Amino acid sequence: MQKPSLPKGTRDFGPVQMARRNYILETIKDTFKLFGYNQIETPAMENLRTLTGKYGDEGDQLLFKILNSGDFLKDVTMNDLSTGYQNTLKKVSEKGLRYDLTVPFARYVVMNRNELTFPFKRFQIQPVWRADRPQKGRYREFYQCDADVVGTDSLVCEAEIILMIRRVFEKLNLTDYSIKLNNRKILTGIAESIGEAGNEGPLCVAIDKLDKIGWEKVQEELIGRGFGLSSIEKLSPLVNLKADQDEKLAFLKNFLGSSETGLQGVKELEDAFTILESMGEDLSHVELDIMLARGLSYYTGAIFEVKVNHVSIGSVSGGGRYDNLTGGFGLPGVSGVGFSFGVDRLYDVLEELELFPAESLKSTQILLTHFDDKGFRYALGLLSKLRAVGIQAEIYPDLTKVKKQLEYATKKGIPFVGICGDQEIENSVIALKNLESGVQESFSLDELIIKLK
């Protein structure tokens, strides 16, 4: 008999992890709903033609593919087999597991475009699967937690994303973090201004690594990608710019003077800030980061990234505006803006900073314990009455030593036990013991209910 095991890169979530994850997810969901986002779900499996070609060649390699049912070899020819596995793949698999929530969302919008109310604000919290090499903090199954609004160019959406991020962090008691903000149009403008018009793509890819590899290496990479030395020199003052928000904006306007697109990017940022001001909100935690690029090529406007300071974990949230979500499915012109929370990373941050509140683990409030059959019956009589008023209550289901019953309560994190002995039965009370303090007091049922509610 083989010992059972989990597939590489996957995890179980036990009661404690689930309670903590739910604490994070409920906070995020409440916030999305407060801002008018509605939840949707899409299937785990998508047709491979929906998924392939959307994530680049590397992404296609990382898709989990599902074997066709039954005799999956029936359409495979000797020729397919002899020309490498790619040709065979097409014949043996037509479905894959979703790789992110964005492509399924785009597919959903296209398929339901006549029924949806635009602007359509949706959130979606589901696992995704990637056949990545498993490593610390990287899993083959993990949850994504996305909110997008499509069908409007309004910068109110950008302002509201900042507010949603701030609300989630406030509720999670996270105080020391930065919402880094930039705009792809500014990066386009920078490429123009340094004499590399049209090369914002490779520019983004290179400066995206600035944090990880430093300016020296980024310069090498830019040279490798064909950037001229004089272009790189012109970029240098931006990389090293130390200034406050207003100074940065002023510097940028000057730097981008000749680029209409670049100035439009600056204006979009300023307009979003003005909207925040109209809402009576300040710019706390917001940090204009001219070197923020984000790798994904489909962003066309604002881009976001959130970093918690003084922890070892990378960005915990990010997103941006795109102007062509559904083009790949034949529906052009659907623009929008979206962002997502990295739930696994938020979990690790809260754990590292010891910010999970004890209440987040609270489940059963009281365990009724007993010494004998008489006490057991007495406890059974109380049990339904406690639950009827919404108190999460359990009885230890077997007749056994009280020590074992107390151990059960302690291990399960139940704060109170209600002892049902002969004396309690005689006086129609319950001896309530606080397992943390050790204090024990007798209460009538009504008093007990008030005490526990």
Next chain:
Amino acid sequence: MQKPSLPKGTRDFGPVQMARRNYILETIKDTFKLFGYNQIETPAMENLRTLTGKYGDEGDQLLFKILNSGDFLKDVTMNDLSTGYQNTLKKVSEKGLRYDLTVPFARYVVMNRNELTFPFKRFQIQPVWRADRPQKGRYREFYQCDADVVGTDSLVCEAEIILMIRRVFEKLNLTDYSIKLNNRKILTGIAESIGEAGNEGPLCVAIDKLDKIGWEKVQEELIGRGFGLSSIEKLSPLVNLKADQDEKLAFLKNFLGSSETGLQGVKELEDAFTILESMGEDLSHVELDIMLARGLSYYTGAIFEVKVNHVSIGSVSGGGRYDNLTGGFGLPGVSGVGFSFGVDRLYDVLEELELFPAESLKSTQILLTHFDDKGFRYALGLLSKLRAVGIQAEIYPDLTKVKKQLEYATKKGIPFVGICGDQEIENSVIALKNLESGVQESFSLDELIIKLK
């Protein structure tokens, strides 16, 4: 460009369906928690050696298998290919999607047996996948919603399952339903008493179909399975038994007189009823059904099935006691009892009976509308204040005709719009319009908050 589509047998859940599903799931979750069950989650993918052999040959066929990453053909030989797809399958796939929540739970218990607190009460709500032929009401991806307690033989668990089912149904306003109850030991005893000792397996399989195909056909099937005519004749009075609970129990005791196992089954039922009585609970909705068999072979004690009366949908909940959950993973002696709710079926029942409350769809409470930039700024100023007190509020994000804004609110089911025109700005009020009644009244912000809270 191909029009995007969904894989056969899968579904998207849009905002309305999600809100309704969440209404059902939250009701179930609250109930599980009230009774001390903790949530866990397991990965979508399991190793195939964990899954295969647990669901019979047919089940193995219905498992979705995941193709190994990269060159999946690399270990496949010509000999594998020429001997049919089964040998090739072993080389190209080592993972599958979970088929139910029971086998992953058993695996979880075995892998974590040293850390878990027994009796371990867990619930789990996750999708499962089966490569069934898609048909009305049957999907290839659907949610299961299981609660199990393992590590105790206490009949308190059976009593509590009845109470949990009743609570969920009460909260969902479902009143006309039956919780059918039987015990596998009674069926074993019946087999003994009719002279077919040891044949309770085929007996269960046959009488499980009584509802669908009728007694005539069941008799034919029993004959086909080698049951003697005299055995079948002895079974007949049980099939046709019309009696109340007490009479049924008395009849059974007499019928099973010579079968120790059968009488033990009757005693277990009676003990569970006594526990309900000790809890101050009656037997409403509980119906002893001697012919309830349930197909799954691993049940060894109580079995349950819940049917809503006067609807076209089959059973919406079911379960039972087993004495060897984890034997297949080399850990014998883990007994327990579990049950599950069929979420898709409950959805259909509530829809058929029009029992979804309007509140279950409530999302955004108010949309702030505007005529021009001045009104837009004014509305922005109100928005954060409404959200700060927990009111789900939106602003229409673009400057556009009020008609379009009202359409958005109506389509999204938002009950109120807050109109921000010149007059409202001048008087520092908001004109609140109830979109259902058409009534419009002006309020200050403070009044509005009271009105909406």
